[in-house]
Amino acid sequence: MTESNRIEYKRQLTDSLEKEVVAFLNYQDGGVIYLGIDANGNAVGLGDCDAVQLAVKDRLKNNIQPSIMGLFDIIHEEHDGKDIVRITIAGGLEKPYCLKKYGMTEKGCFIRVGSAAEPMPQEMIESLFSRRVRNTIGRMESTRLDLTFEQLKIYYEARNLHLNTSFMQNLELLTPEGKPNYAAYLLADENGVSVQVAKYADTTRVDLIENREYGHCSLVKALKSVLERMDVENTIYTKIGYPLREEREMIHGRAMREAVINAIVHNDYSNGSCPKFEFFSDRLEITSAGGLPYGVSEDDFFNGYSSPRNKEIMRVFRDLEIVEHLGSGVPRILEHYDRCVFQIYPNFLRVVFPYTNVIESSVEAQSGAQSGAQSGAQSISVLLILQEKPLSANEIVKELGLRSKTGSFKRTINELLDKSLIEYTLPDKPTSRLQKYCLSEKGYDLLEKL
Numbered sequence: 185m186t187e188s189n190r191i192e193y194k195r196q197l198t199d200s201l202e203k204e205v206v207a208f209l210n211y212q213d214g215g216v217i218y219l220g221i222d223a224n225g226n227a228v229g230l231g232d233c234d235a236v237q238l239a240v241k242d243r244l245k246n247n248i249q250p251s252i253m254g255l256f257d258i259i260h261e262e263h264d265g266k267d268i269v270r271i272t273i274a275g276g277l278e279k280p281y282c283l284k285k286y287g288m289t290e291k292g293c294f295i296r297v298g299s300a301a302e303p304m305p306q307e308m309i310e311s312l313f314s315r316r317v318r319n320t321i322g323r324m325e326s327t328r329l330d331l332t333f334e335q336l337k338i339y340y341e342a343r344n345l346h347l348n349t350s351f352m353q354n355l356e357l358l359t360p361e362g363k364p365n366y367a368a369y370l371l372a373d374e375n376g377v378s379v380q381v382a383k384y385a386d387t388t389r390v391d392l393i394e395n396r397e398y399g400h401c402s403l404v405k406a407l408k409s410v411l412e413r414m415d416v417e418n419t420i421y422t423k424i425g426y427p428l429r430e431e432r433e434m435i436h437g438r439a440m441r442e443a444v445i446n447a448i449v450h451n452d453y454s455n456g457s458c459p460k461f462e463f464f465s466d467r468l469e470i471t472s473a474g475g476l477p478y479g480v481s482e483d484d485f486f487n488g489y490s491s492p493r494n495k496e497i498m499r500v501f502r503d504l505e506i507v508e509h510l511g512s513g514v515p516r517i518l519e520h521y522d523r524c525v526f527q528i529y530p531n532f533l534r535v536v537f538p539y540t541n542v543i544e545s546s547v548e549a550q551s552g553a554q555s556g557a558q559s560g561a562q563s564i565s566v567l568l569i570l571q572e573k574p575l576s577a578n579e580i581v582k583e584l585g586l587r588s589k590t591g592s593f594k595r596t597i598n599e600l601l602d603k604s605l606i607e608y609t610l611p612d613k614p615t616s617r618l619q620k621y622c623l624s625e626k627g628y629d630l631l632e633k634l
Contacts, residue, residue: 195221220263229266248283343504407445469536525537574622
C-alpha cells in the first residue's frame, strides 16, 4: 500500500497530526492516518499504543474547531507483528475545519490534494463558511429546557461509563450559547419524538393492520425497543422432517440491525421528520429523512465513506457500543444484499429488504386447528427441547442459542402456555425461582403428528 488522497502514513505521532486531520475533514471522502508505518508502507510499530491513542484523542478534541467529536475513530491494530494505530476521519459537514490556534486562515485550514495536506485558499475558506450547515441538531436549541437524562445515565453505567456533572458539555449537548441543543432533546428522558413501526396486510399501504410508535423517551431506549420489535417480526420459518430441520430468517438479522441503526443515527431531525419502519407481506421498508449528507456521492456512500449527519448522536451510540466503526453499516448490509435494496432520493433514503422464500411451516400447517399456535419456528424448537426434560426459562434460552430473553421468546412461551402445549412444574408458584417448564400431553400429541 502507498499513500493516496485517502491514506497517510506516519512513523510516529508528530506535531503535524492535526494538520493532516483537518485536511481529511475538509475533504469530502475523509481519510485514514496510520501511525507506526513508514512512507513506504512498512510497519515499524509504536511503543505504548494506549498512551498514543489517549494523546491523539486529547489533541483532536482540543486543537481543532468546530468540534469533531463523533467524526473520528482511533483503533489499535497489528501489522506484520508490529503494534500500530489507525485513525479514521470522516468528511465533516461543518466545513471549513481549522486549527484552533490559527482559526479560519490559510495557516489554519487545509485540504487533501493527492497525498498531501495543502493550505486552503482564503477564497475557498470563505465560500465553504458561507455554505456551512447551520441547522444541525448540535446548533438547534432544544424546544424544552427542563431535560433529564436518567435513562442515558443507566445505559452509560451499564458500559462501566459514568456521566459527571459536565456531561452535557462533554457530549456536546449544548448550543454555542450554552443552552440544551436538539441532540440533548432527542437523548432526554422525555421528548416529543417517536419512531413509527407499521404493518400492512398485503403489498400496499391500503390495509393497515398495526401501527405502533416507539419514542417520547431517550433515542437510545427508542432504538432498543424498535430493534426488539423488528426481531419479533423477523420470523424464522421452519420445515420439520425427520431427522432434519430447516430454519431461515425473512431478513438477514445483522443487515436489518445495521439498517435500523443507520436510519435512526443519520436521520435528518432538523425538520421534525423521524425514521419509519414498514412491514408488508413481501418486504420491509426502512425510510429515513434527509437523503445523502452534503458532499457525499452514491459511490462514497456504498464504499462506506462516512459523513455523519448527527455527530452528537453518533458519539453517544459509539460510547454505548451500539455502532462500531465509522462507515461500517452499509458495507455490512452489502455483504448480504445487492445495492438495489437502497433507494436514494434528494430528501430521503429508503432500504427495501425483500423477504426470503417462505418455507412451509409445519406448526401452522398441521397444528392450526388443534392448538391455534402461530409462534412458528421458535414454538417448535421449544417443544422439541422440552420433550427431553423440564427446563427453566434461562436453560431454554441457552438451548435456543439466544443471548437473553427476547420479546419474541417471551411471547412464544406465553403462547405455548395459553395453548396448554407446555406446563409449569410448579403451577401454584408461577414466579418461583425454581420454576421450570415441561411438555404437556397436548404438546406430546402435537409433536407426534409432526
